[in-house]
Amino acid sequence: MNNYDYIIIGAGASGLLLADAMGGDSFFAQKKILLLEKDSKKTNDRTWCYWEKGKGHFDAILHKKWDTIHFEGKVISKRTQIAPYSYKMIKGIDFYNHFLKRIESYSNITFKQEEVVNLQETSTEVTVQTQNNCYNGHYVFNSLFNFKMATQQKQFPILQQHFIGWVIKTEKPVFNASEVTYMDFSIPQKGNTRFMYVLPNSNNTALIEYTLFSEQLLDKEEYEEQIKQYIRDRYQCEAYEIIETEAGSIPMTCYDFRENHTKRIRYIGTAGGWAKPSTGYTLMSTANKIPKLVEYIKKGEPLKKLNLKNKFWYYDVLFLDVLHADNANGYAIFESLFKSLSPQKVFKFLDEKTTLREDLAFINSCPKFPFLKAFFKRLF
């Protein structure tokens, strides 16, 4: 009864997308698949945003999209139309409902709301222990992320993209609902790389996130105080209600998470190192990796092939070295980039689709000295 071919742990972004891809593929029709999740997934615990050209992956559950990006630096202020891209938003709850419903329709997948407490691997199977049960699987795909997975090593710095966000509803119309404030660095940096991120749904509702790219988390009060101050200063607004809140901490590191894979336990999602090291964007990287992962599973190939180091990995290493060495001046890199390049060029680079010539234009737009210093430090 409790034996499965595959056990997926965690019904978050990567677990749901993997289960859905396996459920929809006839190769797995005779396989038994178990999806274990500790939460009910009935709350809107996060908002996902990403850029995309034209129609895309999650349009059926799209909450909002924007065609203009606003970048605010210490010395520049730029608003740019981003066609052919759009900046898209989906709500966590819509994503969970949509994919859980699809997964319910696959007869070979069983979903159980149980918290996993232990994993034990032998040469032939993995025993997954939950609070009340034990399950055996030939292979486990584990999306449980823990910073400790990366902190034992010293080769690569580990920063975090950490934030608290409030969805607020203001009494008066104060937002421009047609543009996203992608990064606002005009706020005090206080020794770190800190910015505001504003996603307006209408002229009186928006998600406002106070975000840092840094090593240490702040006290909750500090994020909240900065959001309050920003709403007051930027929008001259004191009358609003907080409708929803969210918080997150996404790893920013070039550490190779594939080192954690074992013969029968493979890590996926953030735990698999699928968060882009330099930005923390994970959703689209997950959506793009899942079809490749499914092919590897079908061919019985090792997952180590996913995330092969390419030139962008090396760029991310240098970027994170620079950000780590001089966290207070991280804003200057972004300001320099957005001053010289269009958001379209930045998106293409972050999507890892640029040619060497385009990379050089990107590199040329960054402050030279800190990157050369980081380069030579890595070299010797």
Ligand SMILES: Cc1cc2nc3c(=O)[nH]c(=O)nc-3n(C[C@H](O)[C@H](O)[C@H](O)COP(=O)(O)OP(=O)(O)OC[C@H]3O[C@@H](n4cnc5c(N)ncnc54)[C@H](O)[C@@H]3O)c2cc1C
């Ligand atoms: C608030 C927030 C906003 C984000 N916004 C963006 C964004 O805009 N764009 C972007 O690209 N990325 C974003 N990210 C980063 C990333 O896309 C998400 O973290 C994404 O959910 C990662 O997917 P995952 O499958 O690795 O982890 P998760 O989605 O977190 O899935 C892990 C699942 O495991 C479950 N679980 C945990 N412990 C156990 C246990 N012991 N037993 C069973 N189940 C367990 C959890 O409940 C969860 O459902 C955001 C992250 C957060 C936290």
